[in-house]
Amino acid sequence: MNYATTNQQENNTELLGTVTAVQANFYRVRLANGNLSTKESSFQYLLCTRRTRLKKIGQKVMVGDRVVIEEPDWQDARGAISQVLPRKTELQRPPVANADRILLVFAVAEPALDPWQLSRFLIEAESTNLELCLCLNKCDLITEEVRKQWQSRLKDWGYKPVLISAKQQQGIEQLFQLLQGTITIVAGPSGVGKSSLINQLIPDASLRVGEVSGKLQRGRHTTRHVELFELPGGGLLADSPGFNQPDLTCEPMQLAWYFPEARERLQQGICQFGDCLHRDEPNCVVRGDWERYEYYREFLEKAIAYQKNLQDTPDEESHTKLKVKRSGKAQYEPRLATKKYRRRSRRHKHQSLQDIYSDRSVDDLDEDFI
Numbered sequence: 001m002n003y004a005t006t007n008q009q010e011n012n013t014e015l016l017g018t019v020t021a022v023q024a025n026f027y028r029v030r031l032a033n034g035n036l037s038t039k040e041s042s043f044q045y046l047l048c049t050r051r052t053r054l055k056k057i058g059q060k061v062m063v064g065d066r067v068v069i070e071e072p073d074w075q076d077a078r079g080a081i082s083q084v085l086p087r088k089t090e091l092q093r094p095p096v097a098n099a100d101r102i103l104l105v106f107a108v109a110e111p112a113l114d115p116w117q118l119s120r121f122l123i124e125a126e127s128t129n130l131e132l133c134l135c136l137n138k139c140d141l142i143t144e145e146v147r148k149q150w151q152s153r154l155k156d157w158g159y160k161p162v163l164i165s166a167k168q169q170q171g172i173e174q175l176f177q178l179l180q181g182t183i184t185i186v187a188g189p190s191g192v193g194k195s196s197l198i199n200q201l202i203p204d205a206s207l208r209v210g211e212v213s214g215k216l217q218r219g220r221h222t223t224r225h226v227e228l229f230e231l232p233g234g235g236l237l238a239d240s241p242g243f244n245q246p247d248l249t250c251e252p253m254q255l256a257w258y259f260p261e262a263r264e265r266l267q268q269g270i271c272q273f274g275d276c277l278h279r280d281e282p283n284c285v286v287r288g289d290w291e292r293y294e295y296y297r298e299f300l301e302k303a304i305a306y307q308k309n310l311q312d313t314p315d316e317e318s319h320t321k322l323k324v325k326r327s328g329k330a331q332y333e334p335r336l337a338t339k340k341y342r343r344r345s346r347r348h349k350h351q352s353l354q355d356i357y358s359d360r361s362v363d364d365l366d367e368d369f370i
């Protein structure tokens with residue numbers, strides 16, 4: 001028995017922890033023996049279930065959630081989650097609660113840095129409203145001059161990138177400082193060096209693989225599966241398979257706010273029309289001579305097309321839907337046609353979005369989807 005930790009219970013204080021992985025109905029919880037910024041990474045983990053009461057009230061438990069644990073069984077490292085503390089932030093793709101920041105990783109070469117692709121990812125990251133840190137990797141492959149060119153170009157976009165080389169371990173210390181004591185989600189396209197960077201940040205590979213249960217092992221590339229890994233200097237890091245194909249699913253009216261250049265203009269002036277989409281409207285403060293304005297126009301058309309498609313064809317895509325019963329059994333049922341004149345509930349709209357953009361498989365489903 002671990003007396004050091006049980007003391008917390010004897011003192012009548014709650015046993016608190018952070019959920020670092022979720023699979024089916026099990027939650028791996030890192031106990032809070034101190035705060036996130038502690039230098040000692042001697043955290044204890046419990047494999048927990050969720051109290052029936054939480055299921056009944058529909059309280060979901062997400063990775064990143066701060067939870068209260070009851071009846072810890074120290075011998076078998078088990079427990080039960082009895083309460084989920086209020087979330088600071090909540091992200092759907094990847095599903096992470098209380099994340100502080102997105103660390104968007106791109107490479108300056110191999111593959112070549114494509115401003116259009118970078119912008120797609122930036123928009124996706126901006127739309128989360130989390131703090132955004134842009135990290136440019138593989139700086140060992142370019143000259144000082146090219147480095148400066150990128151820095152200056154990105155400054156005009158409104159970003160101050162952290163330049164690193166995971167291979168030559170340059171700039172890693174700067175990132176360590178930044179990530180300390182916070183929950184960060186790593187995102188970026190394939191091949192830019194995310195894994196190499198994570199290996200630098202968390203050199204002890206055993207920290208990256210769930211030790212509690214074989215079921216919690218890494219490597220399931222579904223948008224639903226996400227895991228938090230402990231940084232040796234304190235803080236938690238999540239890889240984000242669900243963040244790798246950004247779609248322009250935001251409200252067209254919101255899009256301009258996700259471009260720092262446009263945001264600045266909107267903060268300094270007012271368009272004549274309240275519903276200005278900053279295309280050809282008279283007296284628009286956003287339209288103008290800034291590098292990414294053309295991207296804005298292009299992304300806007302995509303966002304409009306996406307919203308239109310969502311309104312027109314939510315039910316025609318599939319004539320069946322997956323229904324998960326209270327017993328946990330899943331079965332396909334015919335979809336009912338949505339009556340054109342019936343207003344769809346917000347909850348329904350929300351679910352449609354998720355259905356279209358999650359690649360979850362039947363065995364990923366749990367009772368949260370009832």
Ligand SMILES: Nc1nc2c(ncn2[C@@H]2O[C@H](COP(=O)(O)OP(=O)(O)OP(=O)(O)O)[C@@H](O)[C@H]2O)c(=O)[nH]1
Binds near residue numbers: 193
């Ligand atoms: N020159 C150079 N190569 C790097 C650097 N970082 C990573 N690489 C190489 O880039 C390739 C891709 O690196 P990964 O870490 O697998 O990239 P990733 O982003 O995790 O890729 P996915 O797993 O496909 O998402 C590997 O061959 C790495 O050796 C760097 O700083 N400099």
Ligand SMILES: [Zn+2]
Binds near residue numbers: 277278287
């Ligand atoms: Zn405008």
